[in-house]
Amino acid sequence: VIANLPLPSIRAMSLSGAGPARPLLTESQRRRLASVATRVELSARTIVYHDGDAAEAIFINGGGVVISYKEMPSGKRRVAGFRFYADLFGLAEHGAYVNSTRAVTAVTLYRIPLDVLSTVLREDADLEFHFLCKVVDEVRQSQRKSIIVARRDAEGRVAMFVDMLRQIGPPPHKDTIVELPMSRADIGDFLNLTIESVSRACGKLKKAGILAFSRHSVRILDPARFDAIVGNG
Amino acid sequence: VIANLPLPSIRAMSLSGAGPARPLLTESQRRRLASVATRVELSARTIVYHDGDAAEAIFINGGGVVISYKEMPSGKRRVAGFRFYADLFGLAEHGAYVNSTRAVTAVTLYRIPLDVLSTVLREDADLEFHFLCKVVDEVRQSQRKSIIVARRDAEGRVAMFVDMLRQIGPPPHKDTIVELPMSRADIGDFLNLTIESVSRACGKLKKAGILAFSRHSVRILDPARFDAIVGNG
DNA sequence: CGTCATTTTGAGGTATTTCAACGAAGGTGG
DNA sequence: CCACCTTCGTTGAAATACCTCAAAATGACG
Numbered sequence: 344v345i346a347n348l349p350l351p352s353i354r355a356m357s358l359s360g361a362g363p364a365r366p367l368l369t370e371s372q373r374r375r376l377a378s379v380a381t382r383v384e385l386s387a388r389t390i391v392y393h394d395g396d397a398a399e400a401i402f403i404n405g406g407g408v409v410i411s412y413k414e415m416p417s418g419k420r421r422v423a424g425f426r427f428y429a430d431l432f433g434l435a436e437h438g439a440y441v442n443s444t445r446a447v448t449a450v451t452l453y454r455i456p457l458d459v460l461s462t463v464l465r466e467d468a469d470l471e472f473h474f475l476c477k478v479v480d481e482v483r484q485s486q487r488k489s490i491i492v493a494r495r496d497a498e499g500r501v502a503m504f505v506d507m508l509r510q511i512g513p514p515p516h517k518d519t520i521v522e523l524p525m526s527r528a529d530i531g532d533f534l535n536l537t538i539e540s541v542s543r544a545c546g547k548l549k550k551a552g553i554l555a556f557s558r559h560s561v562r563i564l565d566p567a568r569f570d571a572i573v574g575n576g
Numbered sequence: 577v578i579a580n581l582p583l584p585s586i587r588a589m590s591l592s593g594a595g596p597a598r599p600l601l602t603e604s605q606r607r608r609l610a611s612v613a614t615r616v617e618l619s620a621r622t623i624v625y626h627d628g629d630a631a632e633a634i635f636i637n638g639g640g641v642v643i644s645y646k647e648m649p650s651g652k653r654r655v656a657g658f659r660f661y662a663d664l665f666g667l668a669e670h671g672a673y674v675n676s677t678r679a680v681t682a683v684t685l686y687r688i689p690l691d692v693l694s695t696v697l698r699e700d701a702d703l704e705f706h707f708l709c710k711v712v713d714e715v716r717q718s719q720r721k722s723i724i725v726a727r728r729d730a731e732g733r734v735a736m737f738v739d740m741l742r743q744i745g746p747p748p749h750k751d752t753i754v755e756l757p758m759s760r761a762d763i764g765d766f767l768n769l770t771i772e773s774v775s776r777a778c779g780k781l782k783k784a785g786i787l788a789f790s791r792h793s794v795r796i797l798d799p800a801r802f803d804a805i806v807g808n809g
Numbered sequence: 810c811g812t813c814a815t816t817t818t819g820a821g822g823t824a825t826t827t828c829a830a831c832g833a834a835g836g837t838g839g
Numbered sequence: 840c841c842a843c844c845t846t847c848g849t850t851g852a853a854a855t856a857c858c859t860c861a862a863a864a865t866g867a868c869g
Contacts, residue, residue, distance in 0.1 A: 421722070
């Protein structure tokens with residue numbers, strides 16, 4: 344039995360977003376899901392599935408970071424987003440995945456076949472509500488990305504990216520240090536910037552004394568000015 | 577009683593996107609929804625709700641075009657997207673709407689209070705599944721927008737915008753003529769371009785003999801080259 | 810310790826953005 | 840019915856920002 348399927352701790356928001364967090368799943372619902380989920384452990388840089396593959400399951404991230412991306416006809420790579428703990432991914436269209444996903448770090452995934460998921464959801468409206476909330480959250484994530492990429496200045500985009508990771512990143516989110524497990528290329532493909540522009544933007548923010556970058560983390564040195572840059576999107 | 581609540585004709589895709597269209601709602605489900613929905617008729621340029629308003633209901637577009645946008649702190653306007661027939665809108669966060677919505681044309685809306693919606697969905701897993709599919713569709717829309725805006729050339733963005741409207745636009749979508757009910761400013765705020773850039777892009781596409789713009793519609797003159805431009809995103 | 814991928818830095822090209830002014834369309838009132 | 844006015848759309852020239860191409864430096868890993 345899968346003990347800690349992260350669904351119950353879903354970063355859920357109700358349809359209205361009002362009220363407290365959604366009630367947790369009952370023990371029977373939890374067991375039901377666990378009985379149809381397969382635990383998968385993947386090492387870093389492993390492909391979970393490719394764009395176009397037959398979509399047979401959805402995944403729940405049980406730990407680690409996954410990147411969702413797509414190779415465009417032009418050869419460029421577009422990063423749809425990153426999936427953290429308790430995030431759902433694997434949405435498909437016409438029976439095929441629309442994005443590719445790859446493990447950025449070592450990850451634990453819970454794999455749930457689509458047919459059995461449909462059945463379970465159809466039988467349990469309350470459980471389905473959790474999924475609905477989760478998908479609603481996806482919409483917000485996607486819109487948030489749109490807001491970030493809409494900015495014209497590279498520094499602003501990088502700052503908002505850091506701010507996003509500070510908010511939605513893994514549980515231990517201190518306010519001054521943010522982990523950046525992904526490469527600069529991944530960041531660039533998410534922000535729609537070249538790696539050079541990302542690097543230069545980081546350089547400027549560093550030179551201004553606002554952020555201190557190391558390879559895979561950032562330290563917020565000047566929260567006031569940082570928030571100012573993030574704010575005027 | 578509300579006769580033609582458009583939910584049954586939802587442009588639904590299942591979670592997997594596989595298989596045929598979702599089965600229609602039963603007559604009892606339909607009545608149930610209609611009994612909690614209020615029909616609203618709005619004239620063009622009417623605000624449906626403002627960003628930050630207390631979210632008390634979700635809306636289903638029963639005809640016409642609605643624009644979803646947000647005023648940014650910088651003063652710029654960002655358009656999240658357009659809602660056509662059978663589209664759902666009114667998602668909120670922390671009890672408040674995250675976007676403003678405005679009628680672009682005269683519209684018919686079905687207003688469903690959130691509390692009663694939650695109850696109804698909780699009692700009927702199958703009905704809820706329709707909503708889930710609808711929201712999944714929202715995710716795709718949002719990701720599609722990201723792909724469009726990711727392009728660097730204004731002409732490509734405008735072309736993909738036209739192509740998007742050709743596909744998801746109102747039912748009578750001929751392949752050669754696409755309606756553009758929204759203003760150039762609305763298009764620009766969606767594509768993240770200035771109205772001047774939109775105008776110039778339209779001009780180039782016209783001069784190239786690919787598209788013919790009139791105030792509120794486009795004609796695709798050269799489908800081959802049009803598809804070529806749309807394709808290399 | 811050496812190799813290789815990743816990241817940083819540099820100079821020039823090209824796109825959109827600005828700022829400004831003009832032309833066209835639609836609605837209102839006389 | 841026409842005139843006026845407001846809004847929307849188009850066109851032009853300079854500035855800014857990112858992109859591209861190229862090369863060096865850093866860090867990871869065997």
